[in-house]
Amino acid sequence: MAKVTFRTDECKGCGLCIDACPKGILKLSEETINKKGHHPAECADPDACVGCASCALMCPDCIITVER
């Protein structure tokens, strides 16, 4: 059981977390636009997250928290 949370309003939508995720479960939200005007990253399949924190290691804005 693992949980990944994003501080959505600070995401700049660079997508580096998406490429880093070994499970391929992250994506840029198609519906939402955050305060900065970007489509923020989100987890499409929370149950599949293994909590490896690869996304957080690559996030240049340090907005990802990982619990396991």
Add this chain to the structure above:
Amino acid sequence: MAVVFERPKALLDVPFHYCPGCTHGIVHRLVAEAIDELGIEGRTVGIAPVGCSVMAYDYFACDMIEAAHGRAPAVATGVKRSDPDNLIVFTYQGDGDLASIGTAETVHAAARNENITIIFINNAIYGMTGGQMAPTSLPGQVTQTSPYGRDPKACGYPVKICEMLAQLEGPEYLERVTVNSVAHVRAAKKAIKKAFQNQIDGKGFSLIEVLSSCPTNWGMTPKKAMEWIDEKMIPYYPLGVYKDRSAGIGPGLGGKEDK
């Protein structure tokens, strides 16, 4: 559930002004993690440069000083010598700062083996001023001021800081890392932490060169910029330890690099 990854305490809760996908944020975090893990926040002083990371003083929880362009190693020398047993001093500089206008300060701080830590961001371009050719731009690289690609006949060849400083007797530790993949980020963190540990142990001058990306001025997506580091930058700027005097690595030290 336990938290396995969160923002380090030495990094203030302030959004970075950097462009999307800029690796400055990753390196800032690695420095902050090293400060946290070594428990030195209260006695650390950072020196901010001129360049995109000029506002680094807004992001770190430790004391920060802004230096004139390129002069961060000179300021760091003064701060460190004012209280050498207690203070931990690091500079955070880009290539336009450290490898261009600040070359003299860098070389002489290394030659003196000043007991400071330097984090050197090499993204092969002047980022803040809009993407002009830097001393570290690759031959053939297109920038605002080299629209047909950098021509070494007219503009000379890139400055390889780690290779250059390794020739000096002074410095303790020189390593080139990058942050374009998870494995490389882990290796970079280890190197940065060691550079701080060296200073705590009184070993002397440590410089970590981080190959970084500049998606905006390179004209690439963040993902493509990370691939460009692998394809173009690492072949020209090989990763690795260029000098580690304590481990006997470096020119004239008889280690594996000295063949």
